[in-house]
Amino acid sequence: xxxxxxxxxxxxxxxxxxxxxxxxxxxxxxxxxxxxxxxxxxxxxxxxxxxxxxxxxxxxxxxxxxxxxxxxxxxxxxxxxxxxxxxxxxxxxxxxxxxxxxxxxxxxxxxxxxxxxxxxxxxxxxxxxxxxxxxxxxxxxxxxxxxxxxxxxxxxxxxxxxxxxxxxxxxxxxxxxxxxxxxxxxxxxxxxxxxxxxxxxxxxxxxxxxxxxxxxxxxxxxxxxxxxxxxxxxxxxxxxxxxxxxxxxxxxxxxxxxxxxxxxxxxxxxxxxxxxxxxxxxxxxxxxxxxxxxxxxxxxxxxxxxxxxxxxxxxxxxxxxxxxxxxxxxxxxxxxxxxxxxxxxxxxxxxxxxxxxxxxxxxxxxxxxxxxxxxxxxxxxxxxxxxxxxxxxxxxxxxxxxxxxxxxxxxxxxxxxxxxxxxxxxxxxxxx
Numbered sequence: 441x442x443x444x445x446x447x448x449x450x451x452x453x454x455x456x457x458x459x460x461x462x463x464x465x466x467x468x469x470x471x472x473x474x475x476x477x478x479x480x481x482x483x484x485x486x487x488x489x490x491x492x493x494x495x496x497x498x499x500x501x502x503x504x505x506x507x508x509x510x511x512x513x514x515x516x517x518x519x520x521x522x523x524x525x526x527x528x529x530x531x532x533x534x535x536x537x538x539x540x541x542x543x544x545x546x547x548x549x550x551x552x553x554x555x556x557x558x559x560x561x562x563x564x565x566x567x568x569x570x571x572x573x574x575x576x577x578x579x580x581x582x583x584x585x586x587x588x589x590x591x592x593x594x595x596x597x598x599x600x601x602x603x604x605x606x607x608x609x610x611x612x613x614x615x616x617x618x619x620x621x622x623x624x625x626x627x628x629x630x631x632x633x634x635x636x637x638x639x640x641x642x643x644x645x646x647x648x649x650x651x652x653x654x655x656x657x658x659x660x661x662x663x664x665x666x667x668x669x670x671x672x673x674x675x676x677x678x679x680x681x682x683x684x685x686x687x688x689x690x691x692x693x694x695x696x697x698x699x700x701x702x703x704x705x706x707x708x709x710x711x712x713x714x715x716x717x718x719x720x721x722x723x724x725x726x727x728x729x730x731x732x733x734x735x736x737x738x739x740x741x742x743x744x745x746x747x748x749x750x751x752x753x754x755x756x757x758x759x760x761x762x763x764x765x766x767x768x769x770x771x772x773x774x775x776x777x778x779x780x781x782x783x784x785x786x787x788x789x790x791x792x793x794x795x796x797x798x799x800x801x802x803x804x805x806x807x808x809x810x811x812x813x814x815x816x817x818x819x820x821x822x823x824x825x826x827x828x829x830x831x832x833x834x835x836x837x838x839x840x841x842x843x844x845x846x847x848x849x850x851x852x853x854x855x856x857x858x859x860x861x862x863x864x865x866x867x868x869x870x871x872x
Contacts, residue, residue: 444567444864445599446610446855449546451522451577451632451664452822453479454501454553455852456561459860465614465853470501470556477502479848480556483746484549486516486535496536500552508746517743518709520664521545523633526576526586533710546593554597565600569859571607571851572869574658577633581660587869603859603868606656607631608638610854613867614846615818616642616649617857623815624654626837628800629851630821630829635662635796637803639814651867655807659799661792663823664705667752669788671703674767674778675748679736683729694720694727702736708745735772744771759785760825786828797832811836819844820851 446457446465455478459465470477480501487497487507496516499507508517516535524530524542532541540548554561576586587604594602608627615625622643629636639654672681681699684691698720701711711717717740720733727733739748751769758765759782767778804811817837823829824844833842846853858867 443562443565444569444856444859445561446852446857446859447550447568447570448607448610448852448855449522449550449570450482450851451520451634451662452482453632453848454482454549455479455849456553456557457849457852457856459853459856462857462860463617465856467849467852468561469558470553471558475502476558480553481505482519482521482549484518484521484545484552487511488514488516488536496538498548498552500549500556503552503556505746508743515743516709517746518545519746519749520632520705520709521549523577523664523705525589526581526583527578528580528582528585530710534713542589543593543596546589547596550593550597563597563599567601567603567859567864568594568597568599569603569605569610569855569864569868570594571610571855572604573631573634574606574608574636574638574656575634575660577660579660603865604870605855605858605867606636606638606869607851608636608656608658609640609653609867610852610858611818611820611850612638612640612642612854613651613857614850614854615816615820615843616640616651618843619816624809624813625816625818626814627818627820628824628833630819630823631662632664632822633662634658634660635799635823637800639803639807639809654809655803657799657803657806659795661795662821663756665792666756666785666789666823666826667705667749668700668703669792670752670756670767670780670785671748672700673784673788674780675752675769675772676703678732678772678776679739680727680729680732683727683732685723685726685728687726691728694723694733699736702740702745702748705745705749708740712740712743739771742771747771755780756785757825760827782827789828793828793832796829814841816843817841818850820847822847 448455456468457465467478483504485504485507489497508515608629612627625640627638636658641652643650676699701707755767764781
């Protein structure tokens with residue numbers, strides 16, 4: 441192989457790395473001098489470029505965000521695309537008169553992302569190693585469908601070889617270059633859509649790093665779920681969740697699933713054109729708290745999901761270092777502000793944490809590894825900063841065994857390192 445690339449196409453962010461010598465990895469830079477990014481938000485937008493919307497200009501990452509915020513006209517804004525890859529319910533979406541299936545959307549995203557690289561990607565003869573979660577996000581994820589969609593999207597670029605590797609396995613390889621002696625390592629990768637675990641045994645023989653997989657596990661709960669809990673508890677009651685409407689002499693609750701779409705970032709992109717949204721607008725005149733539901737409809741029509749996502753994510757981040765923070769969201773009114781206590785946030789996510797811990801228990805049990813046998817626990821991903829998450833691992837393994845770092849780059853770096861190895865295919869899903 442002429443070169444190996446590692447692609448971390450994440451729910452929240454996308455990173456591309458390469459390993460020039462097989463011993464170190466480096467992230468590729470997106471953008472131009474004065475506007476560079478080592479990671480870009482996994483956001484795709486389409487700008488209508490002709491009256492009537494017969495053409496669309498796609499953009500990604502920070503350029504998509506600018507397009508969305510600065511352009512007065514019609515912009516289609518899609519985030520958390522990865523959350524749909526394993527869903528049979530998602531067959532595609534229309535964008536200004538053209539139908540895009542998942543493979544189309546992913547390939548457009550990657551084509552635009554590659555186009556922003558300071559150093560162009562040359563796929564001919566190159567190996568690309570693509571990360572994938574252990575368990576895909578969604579209520580009934582279809583793994584075979586997800587891998588088919590990934591494979592078809594990547595195949596369009598003509599790489600010499602394509603490998604798929606579990607994301608926590610890649611993070612383990614990235615971490616292994618820090619340790620100086622043989623060790624059993626547990627990696628917990630907290631992404632936007634999934635939490636994944638991987639157990640690896642690393643050893644050095646004649647200066648060459650050797651690794652043996654011991655077990656993997658995962659669950660479709662992570663950072664986006666935590667965001668959802670904040671929106672559900674703090675924002676949605678201001679938009680009519682829990683309110684009533686009149687029907688045939690009775691008072692019934694406005695279907696709560698309609699509001700949930702606003703709190704789940706990946707669903708919001710497609711909610712505006714759904715039958716559910718059309719039904720909600722018909723229901724408006726029968727609502728007892730019409731002003732709240734009307735505001736909700738306005739926020740959806742004005743694509744306010746991303747600004748809300750930013751506000752909630754910033755509040756969640758503040759709770760990692762403070763006992764209390766204030767959430768402000770201007771579209772709810774200049775007077776709107778909500779105090780959020782860390783204790784309340786931890787109570788809201790307690791059920792999610794219990795499921796994450798149960799998945800960890802199952803992973804260790806299936807691998808036949810006791811907690812005492814683990815030398816290092818490597819926490820990576822944005823939600824590794826959440827104190828309740830960190831406490832879960834410190835209480836179990838002891839603070840001295842907990843390591844962290846490279847929250848945005850560990851997976852891509854590890855994928856590139858695996859790609860540069862002669863035995864790279866061994867680490868691919870389905871490899872031997």
